[in-house]
Amino acid sequence: MVKIIIGILSAALLICICYITYSEIVRIPKIKQDSVLENILNRKSVRNYVKGKEVTDEQIEKILKAGMAAPSARNLQPWEFIVVKDRKILDALAEKSPHGKMLSDASLAIVVAGNLNIEGVSDFWIQDTSAVTQNILLEVEALGLGAVWIGGYPKEDRANMIKKELKLPENIIPLNIISIGYPTGKDQPKDKWKPEKIHYNKY
Ligand SMILES: Cc1cc2nc3c(=O)[nH]c(=O)nc-3n(C[C@H](O)[C@H](O)[C@H](O)COP(=O)(O)O)c2cc1C
Secondary structure, three states, X not given: OHHHHHHXXXXXXXXXXXXXXXXXXXXXXXXXXXXXXXXXXXXXXXXXXXXXXXXXXHHHHHHXXXXXXXXXXXXXXXXXXXXXXXXXHHHHHHHHOOOOHHHHOXXXXXXXXXXXXXXXXOOOHHHHHHHHHHHHHHHHHXXXXXXXXXXEOEOHHHHHHHHHHHOOOOOEEEEEEEEEEEEOOOOOOOOOOOXXXXXXXXX
């Protein structure tokens, strides 16, 4: 009996060693590609949060890491981040944002801004910071949190309001405020799949 158990365990161990060696040689991807699509399809604008729940610094760092991994024109990375945790500032932003009232229940906000003083920066800073924003929204979803993009630039009044509240220098242009918190579950993803929007070769 003991011999049989030892035999089975040895065989299992051998299979494991063979699999690890094989996966290292042929580089079997460790992340299933399907999980990326699943994350993208599950993301939704979350405007309803469980009040008073803290998002940890560790979670915030992961969110910012995802943001800074975004592509940018000429790899200039012309972005800056203002992490807002101060309740008074969050409430002021909520009060003064025509479409950002949910900030009053958010755990925090991250303002994604373009830095126009970066050498060589062009209007592509808008696409660069938009890519940052999408990365952030996806990481927020992956962490089980919820977020919504609150528009800033190019709406002058909104961008100026953010600049004033956060004391941003002239060259720092806020693209948006990302409101983040723990979702209540009310907000759900939308099905946007429309094959008629796809064109092959010519429109
Ligand atoms: C450039 C931009 C600006 C947006 N501004 C706001 C905003 O000010 N307030 C808001 O509640 N949602 C805002 N949104 C979120 C959109 O309303 C939302 O993405 C859209 O309704 C689709 O829903 P979904 O994110 O759940 O897929 C904005 C989104 C983008 C891309």
